[in-house]
Amino acid sequence: MSATPGTKLLDNRWDEAKAAAMTEPERLLYRSNLLGGDKRITNYGGGNTSAKVEARDPLTGESVTVLWVKGSGGDVGTMKLDGFATLYQDKLEALRGIYRGLEHEDEMVGLLSHCTFDLNPRAASIDTPLHAYVPYRHVDHMHPDAVIAIAATKRSRELTKEIYGDEIGWLPWRRPGFELGLDLSKFAAENPGAKGVVLESHGLFTWGDTAKDCYETTLRIINKAIAWFDVQLAGKTAFGGETVQALEPAARRDIAAKLMPEIRARIGMDERKIGHFDDSPAVLEFVGSADLEPLAVLGTSCPDHFLRTKIRPLVLAFDPASGDVDGLLAGLDGAIETYRDGYRAYYERCRRANSPAMRDPNAVIYLVPGVGMLSFAKDKATARIASEFYVNAINVMRGASGVDTYQGLDEQEAFDIEYWLLEEAKLQRMPKPKALAGRVAFVTGGAGGIGRATAGRLLQEGACVVLADIDQGALDGAVTEFAQGFGADQVRGVVVNVTDESAVERGFAETVAEFGGLDILVSNAGIASASPIEETTLEVWNRNIDILATGYFLVSREAFRLFRRQKLGGAVVFIASKNGLAASAGAAAYCTAKAAEIHLARCLALEGAEAGIRVNTVNPDAVLRGSKIWSGEWREQRAASSRLQTDQLEEHYRNRSMLKRSVFPEDIAEAVYFLASDLSAKSTGNIINVDAGNPISFTR
Numbered sequence: 022m023s024a025t026p027g028t029k030l031l032d033n034r035w036d037e038a039k040a041a042a043m044t045e046p047e048r049l050l051y052r053s054n055l056l057g058g059d060k061r062i063t064n065y066g067g068g069n070t071s072a073k074v075e076a077r078d079p080l081t082g083e084s085v086t087v088l089w090v091k092g093s094g095g096d097v098g099t100m101k102l103d104g105f106a107t108l109y110q111d112k113l114e115a116l117r118g119i120y121r122g123l124e125h126e127d128e129m130v131g132l133l134s135h136c137t138f139d140l141n142p143r144a145a146s147i148d149t150p151l152h153a154y155v156p157y158r159h160v161d162h163m164h165p166d167a168v169i170a171i172a173a174t175k176r177s178r179e180l181t182k183e184i185y186g187d188e189i190g191w192l193p194w195r196r197p198g199f200e201l202g203l204d205l206s207k208f209a210a211e212n213p214g215a216k217g218v219v220l221e222s223h224g225l226f227t228w229g230d231t232a233k234d235c236y237e238t239t240l241r242i243i244n245k246a247i248a249w250f251d252v253q254l255a256g257k258t259a260f261g262g263e264t265v266q267a268l269e270p271a272a273r274r275d276i277a278a279k280l281m282p283e284i285r286a287r288i289g290m291d292e293r294k295i296g297h298f299d300d301s302p303a304v305l306e307f308v309g310s311a312d313l314e315p316l317a318v319l320g321t322s323c324p325d326h327f328l329r330t331k332i333r334p335l336v337l338a339f340d341p342a343s344g345d346v347d348g349l350l351a352g353l354d355g356a357i358e359t360y361r362d363g364y365r366a367y368y369e370r371c372r373r374a375n376s377p378a379m380r381d382p383n384a385v386i387y388l389v390p391g392v393g394m395l396s397f398a399k400d401k402a403t404a405r406i407a408s409e410f411y412v413n414a415i416n417v418m419r420g421a422s423g424v425d426t427y428q429g430l431d432e433q434e435a436f437d438i439e440y441w442l443l444e445e446a447k448l449q450r451m452p453k454p455k456a457l458a459g460r461v462a463f464v465t466g467g468a469g470g471i472g473r474a475t476a477g478r479l480l481q482e483g484a485c486v487v488l489a490d491i492d493q494g495a496l497d498g499a500v501t502e503f504a505q506g507f508g509a510d511q512v513r514g515v516v517v518n519v520t521d522e523s524a525v526e527r528g529f530a531e532t533v534a535e536f537g538g539l540d541i542l543v544s545n546a547g548i549a550s551a552s553p554i555e556e557t558t559l560e561v562w563n564r565n566i567d568i569l570a571t572g573y574f575l576v577s578r579e580a581f582r583l584f585r586r587q588k589l590g591g592a593v594v595f596i597a598s599k600n601g602l603a604a605s606a607g608a609a610a611y612c613t614a615k616a617a618e619i620h621l622a623r624c625l626a627l628e629g630a631e632a633g634i635r636v637n638t639v640n641p642d643a644v645l646r647g648s649k650i651w652s653g654e655w656r657e658q659r660a661a662s663s664r665l666q667t668d669q670l671e672e673h674y675r676n677r678s679m680l681k682r683s684v685f686p687e688d689i690a691e692a693v694y695f696l697a698s699d700l701s702a703k704s705t706g707n708i709i710n711v712d713a714g715n716p717i718s719f720t721r
């Protein structure tokens with residue numbers, strides 16, 4: 022955080038020994054990653070960096086100056102060398118000659134690709150002229166909260182002067198583009214002593230002759246702002262002081278878990294949304310403050326902020342002291358409709374003749390006094406990042422309103438950025454969402470063979486997945502592996518014994534607090550046992566019934582409760598077994614419990630249909646690889662009953678199947694994906710056998 026009393030100053034992390042061994046582009050990357058690695062310096066995806074580097078022209082063999090500048094998209098903190106666009110500096114200079122003026126600045130974006138050096142496929146961003154025309158070798162454009170807090174005050178020009186003297190200039194708000202590039206160029210040429218510029222309502226530009234110089238200037242200028250705020254805000258109460266006390270952490274999370282599916286129900290009809298909950302101290306301070314409403318309504322300032330968060334958040338009226346959560350839920354319809362009306366009115370007020378059609382009018386950020394902030398977006402990373410951006414905006418408002426009057430960006434300017442044709446073109450270029458994007462799946466037995474393969478398949482299709490399992494060690498391993506493969510945002514693990522009613526309730530509440538709701542339940546947790554009836558103990562019988570029948574009942578009941586609150590339908594897939602359809606000698610407890618699962622699925626298909634909840638079953642058979650069931654006693658019992666060695670079993674089952682093929686966890690996962698996705702939107706109460714063909718389990 023910054024613009025907060027007591028904020029630590031930024032450390033200089035430049036390692037000259039390391040940097041000296043690098044090429045100039047590598048040093049640019051090094052600087053960029055150092056800067057973007059600290060969120061106090063710039064927010065995720067925000068800002069850009071550049072260097073003008075001498076290189077050999079592949080066409081003429083002569084030395085030319087090439088502008089290396091962060092390309093479109095990407096994040097300076099995590100980018101690699103291929104994230105930079107490279108352009109001939111002399112061609113960029115030549116563009117000045119054909120520029121037709123402000124009215125036509127957007128056409129210059131199309132010309133940037135004509136300046137590409139060395140066939141680099143990375144598209145140049147609209148910020149390219151902001152770097153190209155500054156007459157210095159190295160340029161940083163950052164979005165530090167502490168500097169934006171100055172840039173977002175009514176007196177930002179005077180304050181910039183007061184803090185930086187002539188070292189840093191000030192330019193009035195202007196949308197990034199060719200014209201702003203010319204403004205910066207002019208300023209730098211006219212003020213040779215200046216080291217950079219504060220852009221009103223936006224951020225900071227700094228420059229230098231070497232990469233190290235530029236880096237150190239950027240840090241020094243931000244540190245000056247942090248130190249200045251430290252003095253200015255010392256002893257002051259932020260946001261007019263606390264009017265609503267924050268609830269205890271567990272109560273906050275509990276209310277978030279109640280609220281999120283209800284919000285999702287109301288905003289997820291056209292496009293499913295994933296939620297994120299943040300109750301960090303900065304958020305709680307803001308949502309509990311006297312100035313919450315008046316500041317929130319002013320909207321955010323930096324374009325990066327409001328592109329992610331929408332121009333303003335939705336503040337939900339709630340008095341935590343009364344604890345009236347029902348009242349909070351009852352007020353949702355009205356609050357959401359009022360927000361949408363406001364958004365439509367903003368669109369109508371500001372639209373231009375060629376503006377793209379209005380986009381989703383729902384809020385992204387929801388602020389709840391005493392509880393925290395909820396955010397919703399098309400996927401988890403976007404929802405999380407939106408919430409991080411709103412924390413940036415809170416920091417900015419805290420600083421700005423603490424030293425002067427905070428001002429959001431002018432509404433028409435904000436609209437012109439939000440509905441900019443170039444922004445629209447960027448959205449149109451985005452890849453089509455995956456089949457399960459925006460969906461949340463809960464997979465029981467998720468750390469086992471079939472559960473893990475299923476989770477992987479659903480993740481591959483873009484779902485957020487919660488693995489629920491009783492085995493903590495295996496669960497941790499699976500979550501770590503999936504987080505590496507699909508990103509930490511997409512996956513969570515919860516330790517749940519499916520036979521424990523309250524543990525199941527907790528597991529679903531956790532899921533909702535993490536992702537905002539639920540769309541898919543895969544009930545898969547299981548065991549297997551075999552013994553002649555005379556030798557089947559009551560304990561073994563009960564264990565089978567408890568885990569396979571009662572466990573499936575408990576998780577389904579919880580999922581149904583959620584699905585009904587959410588009003589978005591739902592998909593339940595049971596992993597039963599061939600043994601639930603076809604009787605097997607010597608495994609009565611297991612077979613009976615599996616038969617109960619299959620019948621439970623049919624009953625639930627009947628009950629759920631009117632609410633759009635589909636319930637289907639997959640029956641695996643003889644999935645040996647990856648299965649923990651098949652690594653234990655069950656394997657020995659099955660081998661013994663067929664008079665085989667355990668290592669002969671796989672071949673035995675393959676030969677027994679009609680198709681003469683082995684069945685793997687991935688094969689089961691494929692059937693689950695089909696039944697969990699809209700591919701099977703018109704199927705419920707069905708059973709798919711995935712067993713390479715077995716006449717005794719034909720359904721009829």
Ligand code: NAD
Nearest residue numbers: 466468469470471491518519546547598643644648649650
């Ligand atoms: P597995 O043992 O590899 O996975 C089962 C997982 O369920 C394990 O991670 C285990 O820890 C978990 N689990 C067990 N009891 C639990 C409980 N009370 N609460 C929460 N989690 C619990 O086995 P698998 O082969 O992947 O089996 C998955 C499902 O498929 C089971 O329902 C099984 O009956 C069914 N099935 C498997 C086969 C097969 O050949 N592998 C055949 C037919 C049906």
